[in-house]
Amino acid sequence: LHRIPHPPYRLPLLGDLIGASRRTPLQDSLKYARRLGPIFRRNAFGKEFVFTWGASLVADLADETRFAKHVGLGVANLRPVAGDGLFTAYNHEPNWQLAHDVLAPGFHREAMAGYHTMMLAVAERLTDHWDRAAAAGRTVDVPGDMTKLTLETIARTGFGHDFGSFERSRPHPFVTAMVGTLSYAQRLNNVPAPLAPLLLRRAGRRNAADIARLHRIVDEVVRARRADGGGDGDLLDRMLDTAHPETGERLSSENVRRQVITFLVAGHETTSGALSFALYYLSRHPDVAARARAEVDRVWGGTAAPDYAQVARLRHVRRVLDESLRLWPTAPAFAREAARDTVLAGEHPMRRGAWTLVLTPMLHRDPEVWGADAERFDPDRFDAQAVRARPPHTFKPFGTGARACIGRQFALHEATLVLGLLLRRYELSPDPGYRLRVTERLTLMPEGLRLRPQRRTAPA
Ligand code: MNH
Helix, strand or coil, rough: CCCCCCCCCCCCCECCCCCCCCCCCCHHHHHHHHHCEEEEEEEECCCEEEEEHHHHHHHHHHCCCCCEECHHHHHHHHHEEEEEEEECCCCCCHHHHHHHHHHHHHHHHHHHHHHHHHHHHHHHHHHHHHHHHHHCCEEEEEHHHHHHHHHHHHHHHHHHHCCCCCHHHCCCCHHHHHHHHHHHHHCCCCCCCHHHHHCCCHHHHHHHHHHHHHHHHHHHHHHHHCCCCCCCCCCCCCCCCCCCCCCCCCCHHHHHHHHHHHHHHHCCHHHHHHEEEEHHHHHHHHHHHHHHHHHHHHCCCCCCCCCCCHHHHHHHHHHHHHHHHHHHCCCCEEECCCCCEECCCCCCCCCCCCEEEEEEHHCCCCHHHHHCCCCCCCHHHCCCHHHHHHCCCCCCCCCCHHCCCCCHHHHHHHHHHHHHHHHHEEEEEEECCCCCEEEEECCEECCEEEEEEEEECCCC
8 A cells, every 4th residue: 555645734533635635536536536646545534545547547447357346435325225236236236236137228329219109208398498598589598407306217127107297397306306315425425324313413314314215116116016017128117027037036025116216226326427528528628519510411311200210320429428428437436345355456465355436537637548649639539549558447337247237228229319419409509608627426427518409400
């Protein structure tokens, strides 16, 4: 450990917390990363935390024979919310493999093609809303609207449930409770664990109420499904009825509740941020928007409803999304632990169980991989040739290995479809006074982003 650099001024007890920002712990770590290099440590309340972002180090951490997911920090703080649900389960918990095997087919190609029509229907609610704003010359609340869209999408495709987000003037109570628990989980990282009950007493009580509210909402979704005797084979049907193909085992009702919360939260919060950042960059780069729009016009022509395959053919739109996820991967870190005693990149000895947090936004800015202009938004970094020329494990917005994101294709399909629809229908003028500010609640979001959509007169 002593070989790993750390900030120069350390206090007893508080460690490197001096100057640390409670609201933006991740962006704080990015600052330290720039100063201290590809691997560094920070001390909080006497504990050392190692952060890693250099591309060759992260590539080594991706070796699944020596490293695995570590459930730590923010993810561990979500255990009271999601228990042994897929995202928060420890590697050794039997419900991880069981739920993974039962639910993975829900993300295969055939299942995905089945969600497409519902995704289109939800996107239409969004464009109805934006049409009204456009007609009145109003701006729209981008993160707010993207959150409505992605919550409705996962709720309808996965659970046959309608939260009515677009009919509400305020966020659905599910969203409010979710934001509460995510923010609380982030805050827990900033107080010494033994003092948390004292320092965060009121916040803790509110958090318990938020969790209870999530449980009530989710129990009602499950009850409604049980009452009408099954849906059309969606995720909830899989959770309730599908036995493991080999062992015949099923998810317990306690575990179903945890999975429903997991999927409703993981299935919308990060996609909403990804769409919001992409719209931010599109509004700031009219040349990029024009190219993407031309592609949509070419590939989709005048069809009212693009089909599943037509979404995959939007290569340029997809690159815009990838480039946005490079600069602002909305799940901005993942933790890796040594599965046995090993040496990281031939240099840093790690005992079994020792772990490090990978800072994805810095990995995605490593000048050795992305060049000296890594801060510049340039979707051409994702054309096929450039991707082939890069070493593996340099672009990791969805994590790595067995515990990587199960919803990756779902998110990419949904986001590409929606960006295509929005580009085809609107010109997106930025608010000239807006400066990008990124808020953190474990996930990232461009705070306060508003755009002025204008209906296009041309092709569509
Ligand atoms: Mn998702 C795991 C990022 C969309 C459901 N997701 C992860 C991880 C990252 C991630 C990173 C790994 C975390 C870790 O190693 O600790 N996820 C994203 C991003 C988007 C996203 C950036 C959108 C953009 N995720 C989705 C969607 C769903 C989903 C959509 C569901 C429909 N994600 C999950 C689940 C896991 C996960 C479930 C946990 C998988 C596992 O551990 O087996």
